[in-house]
Amino acid sequence: MPATKKILIVGGGFTGLTAALRLSADKNFAITLVESSSQLGGLAAGFPVGGTSLEKTYHHLFLTDTEILKLVEELGLQEKLIWRGSSVGIFRDGKIHPFKTPLDLLRFAPCSFSGRLRTGLAALYLKHKKNWRGLTRQTAHDWMTRACGRSAMATIWTPLLKGKFDRHFQNVSMAWFWARIHTRANSRSGGGGEKLGYFRGGFNVVTTALENEIRQRGVKILTGATVEKISGDHTAAINGETVPFDFCLFTGPSPAFAKLLPAQESLNDYVAKLRSIEYLGAVCLVFTSDQNLGDFYWININEPDAPFLVFIQHTNFIGKENYGGKNVYYVGAYLAPDGKVFSLPDDELAKLWFDYLKKMFPAFDAAKISERHIFRFRAAQHIVDTSYEEKIPDYKTPLPGVFLSNFSQIFPEDRGTNFAVREGEKIAALIRQENAG
Numbered sequence: 341m342p343a344t345k346k347i348l349i350v351g352g353g354f355t356g357l358t359a360a361l362r363l364s365a366d367k368n369f370a371i372t373l374v375e376s377s378s379q380l381g382g383l384a385a386g387f388p389v390g391g392t393s394l395e396k397t398y399h400h401l402f403l404t405d406t407e408i409l410k411l412v413e414e415l416g417l418q419e420k421l422i423w424r425g426s427s428v429g430i431f432r433d434g435k436i437h438p439f440k441t442p443l444d445l446l447r448f449a450p451c452s453f454s455g456r457l458r459t460g461l462a463a464l465y466l467k468h469k470k471n472w473r474g475l476t477r478q479t480a481h482d483w484m485t486r487a488c489g490r491s492a493m494a495t496i497w498t499p500l501l502k503g504k505f506d507r508h509f510q511n512v513s514m515a516w517f518w519a520r521i522h523t524r525a526n527s528r529s530g531g532g533g534e535k536l537g538y539f540r541g542g543f544n545v546v547t548t549a550l551e552n553e554i555r556q557r558g559v560k561i562l563t564g565a566t567v568e569k570i571s572g573d574h575t576a577a578i579n580g581e582t583v584p585f586d587f588c589l590f591t592g593p594s595p596a597f598a599k600l601l602p603a604q605e606s607l608n609d610y611v612a613k614l615r616s617i618e619y620l621g622a623v624c625l626v627f628t629s630d631q632n633l634g635d636f637y638w639i640n641i642n643e644p645d646a647p648f649l650v651f652i653q654h655t656n657f658i659g660k661e662n663y664g665g666k667n668v669y670y671v672g673a674y675l676a677p678d679g680k681v682f683s684l685p686d687d688e689l690a691k692l693w694f695d696y697l698k699k700m701f702p703a704f705d706a707a708k709i710s711e712r713h714i715f716r717f718r719a720a721q722h723i724v725d726t727s728y729e730e731k732i733p734d735y736k737t738p739l740p741g742v743f744l745s746n747f748s749q750i751f752p753e754d755r756g757t758n759f760a761v762r763e764g765e766k767i768a769a770l771i772r773q774e775n776a777g
């Protein structure tokens with residue numbers, strides 16, 4: 341009988357949970373999963389609204405999310421998954437314009453007619469283009485300006501890039517942009533429009549199923565516990581206590597990982613890579629109300645002075661009957677975690693954003709809001725610039741037995757729960773291989 345190996349998994353998001361699921365299939369592993377938050381789920385974690393669970397940050401799936409769809413089937417959760425057509429709009433020039441079909445694009449008045457045609461052609465080209473390699477070192481800003489022209493940049497693309505990447509918007513790699521367009525354009529069923537998926541009971545149904553399965557297989561789960569240090573002698577400090585491990589997997593943000601590692605020369609290059617990756621934070625304001633603010637599910641805010649990126653009417657996708665009859669809304673922005681707006685007191689931030697919502701919807705009445713919540717995540721989106729490929733840290737660190745798997749290693753695709761599942765599977769296979777010698 342081979343000796344039991346101790347595995348420490350740091351992080352209870354989709355990557356850590358999937359890795360725990362796959363590694364726990366091996367009876368010779370004694371696994372502890374440590375999560376600093378009081379709950380599992382990471383960026384996809386939920387909170388109670390109207391008797392069910394809702395994500396703190398807006399979430400849905402695409403038809404192309406094959407890895408998580410396989411896992412959902414394995415966990416027997418297919419019946420919880422609902423696929424629906426989306427309805428997307430753009431707020432520009434004081435008006436919401438439908439922006440879902442090719443016809444909507446042709447009718448998008450804020451952009452010049454030639455800009456609309458060129459945008460349509462560029463989207464078609466990117467949808468069918470398979471090889472993204474040559475795009476890595478070009479910026480999305482330059483490539484799209486050449487392809488679509490200045491009017492389309494000003495009214496469609498620059499606001500989206502700025503909303504997602506803040507002051508880094510001109511440095512984002514075209515390979516990342518290709519992946520975004522490619523995925524969305526291919527998340528269409530047959531001749532119909534885009535289909536999006538969501539779970540009855542929220543993404544929490546997947547988190548809970550994973551939690552139950554790994555607990556049942558003997559994985560020890562510690563929530564509200566933080567790994568403060570990882571040492572070269574196969575030990576980690578968890579809430580001040582030294583714990584031994586044979587293998588340690590870290591799944592949190594790269595710069596946070598750098599802080600846990602010992603200062604030793606053999607790690608210098610690796611740590612420099614970890615530190616070179618910059619992150620933006622995300623702020624999501626969620627509110628419920630009896631007021632119905634129109635028919636769109638998703639509205640991108642493309643005005644130059646907009647204080648947020650997106651307004652989502654969640655219950656236009658998943659009916660309000662699921663939330664005690666209330667409409668559920670998200671207002672979201674990606675912001676520098678050390679910037680002023682990120683840390684504004686809740687009431688000030690809500691006032692700033694609600695004042696803008698009033699501009700979008702003159703009938704909007706903040707007094708009719710029943711619940712309001714503000715969630716902040718400091719490391720929500722990494723900056724995928726044109727030299728990003730060189731920054732991606734290896735899964736295997738120079739410290740024996742210590743591994744990293746997080747969304748900063750996903751490229752060119754955007755991070756997402758689907759890729760977290762894929763990466764969780766991949767890292768589990770690598771650790772098993774390492775164990776087998």
Ligand SMILES: Cc1cc2nc3c(=O)[nH]c(=O)nc-3n(C[C@H](O)[C@H](O)[C@H](O)COP(=O)(O)OP(=O)(O)OC[C@H]3O[C@@H](n4cnc5c(N)ncnc54)[C@H](O)[C@@H]3O)c2cc1C
Pocket residue numbers: 350351352353354355356374375376377381382383384397398399400401565566567568591592593596622672717720721746747755756757758760
């Ligand atoms: C605004 C927003 C919208 C999104 N929308 C979608 C969407 O529509 N669809 C989709 O699929 N994905 C979406 N995503 C992305 C998705 O949520 C993430 O890609 C996925 O959840 C990442 O999982 P992860 O496990 O890799 O990382 P995380 O979820 O970040 O998990 C890492 C965990 O590690 C923990 N941790 C870190 N350091 C320590 C430590 N030292 N000790 C203990 N614990 C630690 C953290 O607390 C965290 O829980 C969205 C993300 C955001 C921010």
